[in-house]
Each structure stands twice: as structure tokens, then as C-alpha cells.
Amino acid sequence: MDDVLSVLVTYIFLFLLLVSAALFLFILLRRLAIQHREAVFQVRYLEIEQEVLQAIAAGDISTAVGTALRHRGRPDVLTQVLVNFAEMISGRGREVLRTIFEHGLKRRFLKDLRSPFVARRLRATRLIGLFAASSERALLVDLLRDKPIVRLAAASALTHVPDKESLALVFEVFEKESGPDIHAYTNIIFGAGQRIEPLVREALAKTPSPEKLSLLIELVGAIPLRSLAPLVPGFARHPDKEVRIKSAKALAALRSPDSFGVLAELAADKDWEVQAQALRGLGNLRNPEALEILSKGLFSPAWHVRWNAREGLLNLGIEGVRRLEEVAGQNSDRFAADMARMALDSLRDTQVN
Amino acid sequence: MDGALPLLFQAVTYAVLIFFFLVNSFYLLFLILSLGGLIRFRRLNRYVQLKDIFSNPMTKPISIIAPAFNEEASVLESVRSLLSLEYPLFEVIVVNDGSTDATLETLVREFDLQLTRRVFRKILDTAPVRGIYASAKDRKLIVVDKANGKKADALNAGLNVARYPLFCAIDSDSLIERDALLKVVRPFLDDPERTVGVGGIIRLSNGCTIRGGQVVRVGLPRNALARFQVIEYLRAFLGGRMGMSMLNCLLIISGAFGVFRKDLALEIGGYRRDTIGEDMDFVIRLRRHCHERRRPFRISFIPDPICWTEAPENLRVLARQRNRWHRGLIESLVHNLKMLFDPRYGATGLLAMPFYVVFEMLGPLIEVSGYAVFGALLVTGNIDHPFAVRFFLLAVVYGTLLSLAAVMLEELSFQRYPRVSDVVVIVVFGILENFLFRQFLAFVRAKAFVDLLRGKKDWGRMERKGFSLKEERP
Numbered sequence: 001m002d003d004v005l006s007v008l009v010t011y012i013f014l015f016l017l018l019v020s021a022a023l024f025l026f027i028l029l030r031r032l033a034i035q036h037r038e039a040v041f042q043v044r045y046l047e048i049e050q051e052v053l054q055a056i057a058a059g060d061i062s063t064a065v066g067t068a069l070r071h072r073g074r075p076d077v078l079t080q081v082l083v084n085f086a087e088m089i090s091g092r093g094r095e096v097l098r099t100i101f102e103h104g105l106k107r108r109f110l111k112d113l114r115s116p117f118v119a120r121r122l123r124a125t126r127l128i129g130l131f132a133a134s135s136e137r138a139l140l141v142d143l144l145r146d147k148p149i150v151r152l153a154a155a156s157a158l159t160h161v162p163d164k165e166s167l168a169l170v171f172e173v174f175e176k177e178s179g180p181d182i183h184a185y186t187n188i189i190f191g192a193g194q195r196i197e198p199l200v201r202e203a204l205a206k207t208p209s210p211e212k213l214s215l216l217i218e219l220v221g222a223i224p225l226r227s228l229a230p231l232v233p234g235f236a237r238h239p240d241k242e243v244r245i246k247s248a249k250a251l252a253a254l255r256s257p258d259s260f261g262v263l264a265e266l267a268a269d270k271d272w273e274v275q276a277q278a279l280r281g282l283g284n285l286r287n288p289e290a291l292e293i294l295s296k297g298l299f300s301p302a303w304h305v306r307w308n309a310r311e312g313l314l315n316l317g318i319e320g321v322r323r324l325e326e327v328a329g330q331n332s333d334r335f336a337a338d339m340a341r342m343a344l345d346s347l348r349d350t351q352v353n
Numbered sequence: 354m355d356g357a358l359p360l361l362f363q364a365v366t367y368a369v370l371i372f373f374f375l376v377n378s379f380y381l382l383f384l385i386l387s388l389g390g391l392i393r394f395r396r397l398n399r400y401v402q403l404k405d406i407f408s409n410p411m412t413k414p415i416s417i418i419a420p421a422f423n424e425e426a427s428v429l430e431s432v433r434s435l436l437s438l439e440y441p442l443f444e445v446i447v448v449n450d451g452s453t454d455a456t457l458e459t460l461v462r463e464f465d466l467q468l469t470r471r472v473f474r475k476i477l478d479t480a481p482v483r484g485i486y487a488s489a490k491d492r493k494l495i496v497v498d499k500a501n502g503k504k505a506d507a508l509n510a511g512l513n514v515a516r517y518p519l520f521c522a523i524d525s526d527s528l529i530e531r532d533a534l535l536k537v538v539r540p541f542l543d544d545p546e547r548t549v550g551v552g553g554i555i556r557l558s559n560g561c562t563i564r565g566g567q568v569v570r571v572g573l574p575r576n577a578l579a580r581f582q583v584i585e586y587l588r589a590f591l592g593g594r595m596g597m598s599m600l601n602c603l604l605i606i607s608g609a610f611g612v613f614r615k616d617l618a619l620e621i622g623g624y625r626r627d628t629i630g631e632d633m634d635f636v637i638r639l640r641r642h643c644h645e646r647r648r649p650f651r652i653s654f655i656p657d658p659i660c661w662t663e664a665p666e667n668l669r670v671l672a673r674q675r676n677r678w679h680r681g682l683i684e685s686l687v688h689n690l691k692m693l694f695d696p697r698y699g700a701t702g703l704l705a706m707p708f709y710v711v712f713e714m715l716g717p718l719i720e721v722s723g724y725a726v727f728g729a730l731l732v733t734g735n736i737d738h739p740f741a742v743r744f745f746l747l748a749v750v751y752g753t754l755l756s757l758a759a760v761m762l763e764e765l766s767f768q769r770y771p772r773v774s775d776v777v778v779i780v781v782f783g784i785l786e787n788f789l790f791r792q793f794l795a796f797v798r799a800k801a802f803v804d805l806l807r808g809k810k811d812w813g814r815m816e817r818k819g820f821s822l823k824e825e826r827p
Binding site: 005006009010012013016017019020023024026027028030031032034035303307338341342345346 | 370739740744754768776777
């Protein structure tokens with residue numbers, strides 16, 4: 001038994017020694033190869049960058065085509081140059097970049113859209129989204145049925161395509177999506193800005209699940225979509241707490257004077273999270289009529305409610321400060337008094353600074 | 354008796370052999386999982402624009418809580434580094450945990466701190482708070498001055514004062530890379546319902562050039578002890594934690610850099626004050642809480658957001674640090690032992706807890722008993738010399754392979770050490786650590802059991818040079 005063990009240990013030792021040596025060599029050679037590749041990449045990058053800059057400065061399509069044809073054999077470097085420029089350049093310069101992409105890289109990336117490797121599909125999605133013409137959005141639409149990560153990338157790329165149909169497609173996927181990815185879609189949709197307004201309006205009318213509804217309402221406030229402000233009060237009495245919170249949050253962000261009544265109602269909600277958001281909204285409105293509601297908020301057992309009430313009172317100016325002084329002077333509620341004193345202190349700090 | 358002793362020695366030898374193969378196989382498995390995770394992470398990360406996260410209004414604000422105890426030498430650099438982070442909305446809460454040096458005075462002087470009457474909810478019990486200071490220079494900075502109550506108590510005080518829904522627990526002697534918060538918050542955006550905590554990678558700042566609270570040039574330390582720790586950290590973070598995160602059974606997020614949901618932290622009563630391994634204990638209790646409430650959750654490790662920390666450069670301080678870490682680990686595991694092998698706790702109870710109890714907690718004891726048996730066999734002349742030599746060489750080569758695999762992960766992912774010579778030095782130290790360094794750490798960790806039984810609770814002094822001193826290095 002001991003002999004067997006001894007032999008086994010010897011063989012395992014030799015095997016691991018070989019693997020370790022091979023791994024070490026691999027690490028070393030790989031690093032040397034990468035350093036060499038990076039140095040070559042850098043030289044080529046500078047060369048292509050120079051040419052692309054000249055093409056942009058000339059605004060000449062034939063120069064751009066020439067650059068693309070000359071460097072299409074170096075797709076990695078050319079791609080990097082285009083992506084880096086795309087983040088900084090818009091307008092006519094962008095057209096030059098689009099031309100270079102069209103003649104130098106497009107065919108390769110169209111092929112990559114159907115690659116079995118996710119990383120290639122993702123890269124192609126990003127590039128097509130950045131440079132392809134809106135008529136080519138159909139290529140990305142196909143990817144909306146791909147794996148979640150590719151789906152998200154395609155949706156993200158489609159939001160940059162300036163036409164209504166692309167956005168509608170993204171929205172359609174969002175409506176069908178369930179699970180944690182829906183939050184990622186909200187982030188993407190947020191990037192589309194005001195263009196998303198008609199689709200959000202439509203989606204709100206369809207009464208989606210409370211989770212999606214609350215996200216849509218949050219978007220209304222976050223973007224902000226002011227034309228949808230009149231729709232938000234309709235959700236303020238929703239049975240789902242999250243929807244009410246997001247309604248109050250959206251109204252707080254939109255600062256629409258018409259929302260005073262709804263916010264006042266939400267300030268008396270049974271859940272403190274809703275109350276806190278509503279008080280923030282009332283504070284943002286700077287409406288003197290909110291004085292009593294905000295003062296009452298200072299006596300809430302929930303810290304966040306008291307904090308938002310204090311912020312609201314500070315927003316009301318001299319009347320609010322007077323009320324804070326009154327509350328700071330009373331002894332019946334220590335927490336309310338503390339919060340009021342802290343607000344007054346912060347006011348003094350601001351004045352001193 | 355004559356027959357019993359060799360039999361016992363043989364049994365222990367076999368036990369050590371089995372343990373050795375099992376533990377290394379687990380590490381290898383984690384390294385393989387990490388490889389998959391890192392490739393996936395790199396691939397996904399290529400398509401994330403940090404400026405999008407910055408401008409997204411759904412990015413939740415973060416309260417950074419930095420407990421400080423006698424950090425006079427490094428606190429300024431750390432706080433400056435924290436205040437210069439790129440993140441849309443955050444506050445920095447430095448909790449001066451009853452420092453006996455000039456930590457508070459240094460902060461007051463540098464940041465023009467003024468005592469405020471800030472009101473906070475005392476949800477978690479802490480040692481008395483003596484005052485809350487606000488900075489006239491930077492409104493993001495708040496300093497809580499309190500009586501000493503150890504790190505967990507300071508973190509709880511910070512949690513009481515924190516205003517934002519996420520909090521980032523850090524060590525005030527660490528430096529966080531400028532965009533680290535934007536990177537670490539990503540899982541909270543991608544999966545806000547399930548993500549409850551995210552940890553980042555910790556790297557060693559020894560040997561790096563630091564300017565304006567940021568690491569501007571990455572280099573290897575000159576000190577051999579710190580070099581051993583570089584390879585250790587690579588193995589632990591890129592191998593172990595990444596691998597465990599892939600299996601969704603991560604039990605530890607380093608106290609030096611982790612972001613958590615504040616509401617859940619408050620639900621579980623914050624950090625446990627009677628333990629010195631508060632970071633691990635916190636994560637285990639968080640997992641336990643979520644499992645018991647059948648709430649889907651995820652605690653992730655992100656290998657990119659980087660926190661730099663200073664490693665001890667002498668044996669005495671290193672021994673104290675590792676002894677404390679091991680006592681903390683034992684306390685945390687024993688406190689939550691009910692999760693062990695309990696299927697109600699999913700992968701945490703069936704995989705992570707057994708792994709940590711057998712290999713991490715008891716590992717040093719088994720290793721040291723192996724050395725003891727080896728010594729006894731040597732003394733009694735019962736040793737099979739060729740086998741002992743071969744086994745030792747096998748242990749060395751297996752350990753080296755694991756270190757090499759960790760270096761490979763680093764190479765495939767971030768390549769933070771810029772020179773080829775750095776890679777060679779790391780590999781050489783990965784081999785050298787098998788001689789004496791590993792044995793030293795095993796003894797230190799085994800001694801932690803004795804210290805714990807004796808009721809030792811102290812942290813031990815960590816002597817720091819301070820980051821500003823390193824700036825003068827060439």
C-alpha cells in the first residue's frame with residue numbers, strides 16, 4: 001500500500017511539475033506577446049488616428065473611403081479608433097466615421113452578428129448600433145430574441161437609432177420581459193430621453209404589473225416627461241405600496257403645481273415611505289399652503305419623514321423657519337425638536353459659510 | 354503500545370494526505386470557476402460605460418463609512434481619496450473610534466470640521482457618541498467622534514448616521530480607486546431586487562506610488578514579506594472569492610471594501626459587536642437572514658473595483674493580523690454553526706460553511722498536527738525519508754501551481770503589474786512561500802485557537818507608515 005502511495009505521489013508530483021512549468025511559460029510568453037502586440041497596436045493606432053482626423057477635418061467622403069480601404073486589414077485598431085472618436089464626435093464628423101465603418105468594417109461585423117460567440121455578437125451589436133444607418137435596425141431587432149446580455153446590448157443600441165420604430169421595438173421587449181432584467185431595460189429606456197414619451201403613455205394605459213408600472217412612473221419623474229405629469233395622480237391610490245411611492249417620487253421630481261392636492265393626500269398615506277416621498281414633493285413645490293402638512297411631518301415616528309418635512313420647511317423660507325423655531329422650542333416631542341434644531345443649525349452653518 | 358504509536362502516526366499521515374488533496378482540489382475548483390467568471394466579467398464589462406452609470410438617476414446614493422482608530426498617519430490621505438471618488442451622490446462618514454492619537458485633531462484641522470447638532474436615529478446600540486462634525490470645506494464629509502468600541506461598534510455608529518440606502522464599509526487606512534464605486538454599484542443596478550451586497554478586490558499598496566490619494570503607479574513591494582502577501586491576496590481574491598461568488602456562496606466580503614443594502618443591515622442588527630471578525634460575521638448573518646426569510650438574494654464579488662491597502666512588513670505585525678483574522682473566522686463560523694449541513698440554507702449550509710469549517714478554520718490545526726507528526730517520526734526514526742521528501746516536494750509544487758493559476762487569472766484579466774519582471778518575481782515568491790512562510794502562517798493561525806480559548810479579544814496594534822510617506826519613493 002505504501003509503495004503504491006509512494007509511486008502515486010511521485011507521478012502526481014511529476015505531472016504537477018510539468019503543468020506548473022508549462023503554465024509559467026505560458027504566462028511569460030503570453031505577457032511578452034501582449035506587450036509586443038500592444039506596442040504594434042499603438043503605432044498603428046496613431047497612424048490611423050492621424051488619417052481619420054484628416055478625413056474628419058476635410059469632411060471629404062472620398063478621403064474617408066480611402067482610409068477605410070487602406071486599414072480594413074487591421075480591424076481591431078480601426079474599430080478602436082472609430083469607437084473612441086464616436087464618443088466625442090457628432091454631426092458631420094460622425095458621417096465621416098460612418099463612412100469609414102461602412103467601407104472598412106461593416107461586412108465583418110454583420111458576419112459577427114451571427115457568430116456563435118457571445119462576445120463577438122456583443123461587439124458587433126455595439127458597433128452596428130453606433131455606426132449603422134437606421135435602415136439597418138432590422139439586424140439588431142433579430143438580436144432582441146438572443147441571450148439576455150445580447151438582448152440588452154441590442155436594446156441599448158436601438159435606443160440610439162433616431163426613429164420611433166426602433167424605440168417601439170425596445171419597448172415591446174421590455175413589456176414582454178420579466179425578472180431582474182427589466183431594471184436594466186429601464187436604464188436603457190432612460191437613455192432614450194424625451195423620445196420615449198408616447199410609448200410610456202401607451203404602456204401606462206395598459207396597466208402593466210405593479211413592478212413595471214412603478215418603474216414606468218419612476219421614469220416619468222426621472223427623465224422627466226412633463227407631458228405625462230397629469231397621468232401620475234391616477235396611480236396615487238394604487239393598492240401597491242411601491243407604485244404609490246414611485247408616484248409620489250415622480251410628482252416630487254416633476255414639481256408640477258397642480259400636484260399639490262395629490263401630494264397632500266399621499267402625505268397622509270398609511271406607509272411612511274410614501275409619506276416621506278410626498279413631503280419631499282411638497283417641499284419642492286414651495287407652496288406656503290404646505291406649511292401645516294410639513295409641520296405635522298416633523299412629528300412623524302419615521303426619521304425619513306421628519307427629514308423630508310424639515311427640508312420642505314426650509315424650502316418655504318421665513319414662514320418655514322419660524323415654524324421650525326416653534327417646533328424646536330416645544331418639549332412634547334424630543335425627536336421633532338431635535339430635527340427642527342438640526343435644520344436651524346444647518347441654516348446657520350450655511351449663512352456662516 | 355509499541356504497535357499503537359506507529360498506527361496512530363500512520364492514521365494521522367493518511368488524514369493529512371487526504372486533507373491536503375481535498376483542500377488543494379477545492380482551491381483548484383475555485384480557480385477554474387474564477388477563470389470562467391473573470392472571462393464573463395471582462396466580456397460584459399466591455400459594454401458598460403461608467404458615465405452612463407454616473408448619469409443614471411436610478412444609481413442609488415451611497416454612504417461611505419470609514420472607522421478610524423489611531424490612523425493619524427494615513428487618515429488624511431484616505432479621506433482625500435474618498436472625497437475625490439467619482440459617484441453622483443455620496444457622503445463620507447469617518448467614525449473616530451476613540452482614537453488616542455491625533456486622528457480627530459488632524460481631521461478637524463485639515464477639513465475645517467465644526468461640531469454640529471446633527472440628529473440621527475439610534476437604531477443600533479453603540480458606545481456613546483461624543484459629537485458629530487461637519488466639514489466647512491466639503492459638505493460630503495461627516496466625522497462622528499465616539500468612545501472606543503472597536504470596529505463593529507464604529508460601523509454601527511456610522512450606520513446610525515448614514516442617510517443613503519446603500520452603504521460602503523471601508524477601512525480608513527485603505528485607498529479606493531476613483532471609479533470603484535461606479536463599478537461596485539453595477540450589480541445593484543442590474544439586479545436591484547436580489548443584490549444585497551457586493552465586494553471588491555483588495556490589492557496591496559506596498560511598492561506603489563501614491564499621489565493625491567490615488568495609486569498612480571503599480572509596483573511590487575521591496576519587502577519580501579509583503580511580496581508573499583501579494584501572491585496570497587491574488588489567490589484569495591481572484592481565485593477563492595471569485596469562485597465562491599460564481600457558486601453564489603460567498604461568505605466573506607472584506608471589511609476594507611464592501612457595499613451593502615442599509616435596510617437589511619439594520620434588519621439584522623448591524624455588525625455584531627462581540628466579534629473581531631465583524632466583516633465575515635456580517636455577511637454570514639446576512640445570508641442566514643435571507644435564507645430564513647426565503648428571500649431570493651445575491652452577494653457578489655466584482656474583481657475590478659479596487660481598494661488598495663497596506664500590508665504588514667514585519668513578522669510580528671503580520672502574526673498579530675493573521676491571528677486576529679483567524680480568531681474572527683472561528684468566532685463567525687461557530688456563531689453561525691447551525692447553518693452547517695442544513696439544507697434550508699442552500700449552498701451556504703451545504704457547501705460554503707463545510708468548506709470554511711473544515712478547510713479554513715480547522716485547516717491550520719490539521720497542517721500543524723501534520724508537522725508535529727513529521728517531527729515525531731523524525732525523532733523516533735520511523736520516517737520513510739524518500740516518501741517524506743517526495744510528499745514535501747508535491748506540496749510545494751501543488752502550492753506553486755495554485756499560485757501560478759492565480760497569476761494567470763491576473764494576467765487574463767487586469768494585468769495590474771506592468772512589467773514582465775513583476776510577473777517573474779510574483780511567481781518566484783509563489784514558490785518561495787512554500788518554505789517557512791506558509792508554515793509560519795499555519796502556526797500563527799493554529800495559535801489563534803489557543804488565544805481564543807484564553808479569551809483574547811484584542812486587535813493588536815497595526816503599525817502603518819502612512820500613504821503619504823510612500824509618495825516620496827522613487
